[in-house]
Amino acid sequence: MVLDTIPWLLMGSSERYDIVYSILKDPAKVYETVYNIFPVWIHAVLRPAQGVIYICYLTIHLQKMKDDKKYKLDTAIYKSYYQWIWVLVFSKTAMYFSLTCYTLIAYLNIEQYGITKQAIYLPAMSMCISFIFLCSYVYTHPSLTCGYTPKVKEKSTNYFNAETAKTIYPVFTAEALLVYQNCIELQLKDNYLFKQKGLTFQQLAKYCSVPKHAFSFLLSNVYGKHFNNYINEYRVCYIIERLNSKQWKELTLEGLANEAGFSSRTTFFIAFKKKTGMSPTLYLQKINTAQLSIS
Template identity: 25%
Template sequence: MIFMIKTGSIINYPHFWNTGTPINYLHLATFMIFVRSIVKNLKSPKKLDIILFLLPLASLINFVPFYLKDLKFKTSHIRYLIENEDSVFYATESLIPAYWNYLFQFALGVIFSCIAIFMILKVIKLKEENNFKSEFIWLICISILMLLGNLAAFISLFFDSSSLDTHSISAYLFALYIIIIFSYPFFEPKVLYGALVDVKQKISGRNENKTVFITDDLENYKAQIESFFNLEVSYLKSDFRQDDLAKFLSIQKKELSQITNLLYHKNFNQLVNEKRIDVVLKKFADSEWLNYSLEGVSLEVGFKSRTTFIKAFKEKTGITPSEYKKMIS
């Protein structure tokens, strides 16, 4: 769009005028959804994600008055704006004056970028192992660049084109943004294909597909697993799967099976059930769930059936939930 405006070719395609703004809002929405899905391990859209898509839709509606104008008006209007670049920020052919539209658009870009950076840094801090930090370098880079681009564009609104070529600056920043997005995955393929497991050694023979972990590896994984169960609540949902924890640890599903067996001498389901029972015991100790039925308690922590809950509880404590409640009452 910037190229078409600079070269004047936009006059030949007047219907493309103002399409850049809805696309930018769409970009902001998809960017936030992507970051949230990565750092929060989301597998399906949430209500907030749907609301974000209202931004480009609202932007399109904002420009309906211009799109309804005849070809002659559009052509003359665009020609005037090209000849008087500063006027583009003060055009009034839309429902909302262009200046306020650009101001909101760039401010929103700054806010979204800051939120993304905060979310990514929070995850990096949680995952203390350096091997895992590299996964988020790409996201950090494009988030920072997006912050700088929107911040520069926001500030440029207060200058005229004679002192600051705002269109060119925006074009250069956007070009750099695109280059980083598409070039970094060539150096870090795991951005596209998933995290690469830090394999220390492959053993041959019938166990050739197993990864051998050294003690430091296991200690790091255990710390991250415990952090997950202490800070997250997704494992208390009935649809929590082994893939969810594997993605959090940035390892493959089969490696997670090995790790849980080595660290806890349990399979994945046994480990998750034990952690769920820990939550139940804490709630019982605080007298929060003592009046709940067994079905109610089992649903609260993600068990699909009362029978499975009772079995897991007895394996952990040696007695049934009903006996335990009587004991502490």
């Protein structure tokens, strides 16, 4: 097909215009071997054959997915890909069937069979509709081309699951995601980045040299938390550590919260209660009671 475009590229614009105009008047002329290197019928035969082979391949792949136990078709991830292959099979079948009908109508002298030349527009329209449907499906399911998938609710864990990463988020390798995770945790624990007031998702990702999409995936599928909750947990853990080590005596609870990076008293109290199940004041009383008992 590429070689057959060479004569077209070498001819002048007026010749091209005449050829296109003649084909518009009589679509059957597209099958006349005039300016082609190869006989036109080769393309007419190979394209439908290519389509049939591809559709057979997809159908076999569908059956393999259905029989193979490693494909968990009841999960949202595999179900979406399984559905996509079915859409591809049906749309391709419609396309290549319409293409074959278009070829036969255009190639044969259909008027001698009492068929009007306008009949060629029916398979042409069918091809267009199939192609538009296929494109629309791809545009409304960006995970098929970009690797972005809807958030999948899974059991929250602090341990990295490489198999989950490969399945849900194929854009980054499991090894890369593990490196990103270690980098973020190291910066937060060793350099106390969480103490920075107003720390944002973009700032932390940039500081750790972690792609935003990878960081977003880690928050959703590894930690199971929103960014603010994730950072506030580090802040609360820091405060608890200070309270238990008696290094807070010179500070009030509000002062300690301010040192940890909390921007408001309310946010501090909510985050602390969410982490410990009790208010900071009650937690402090519990510590003091325990220390008196030990004394």
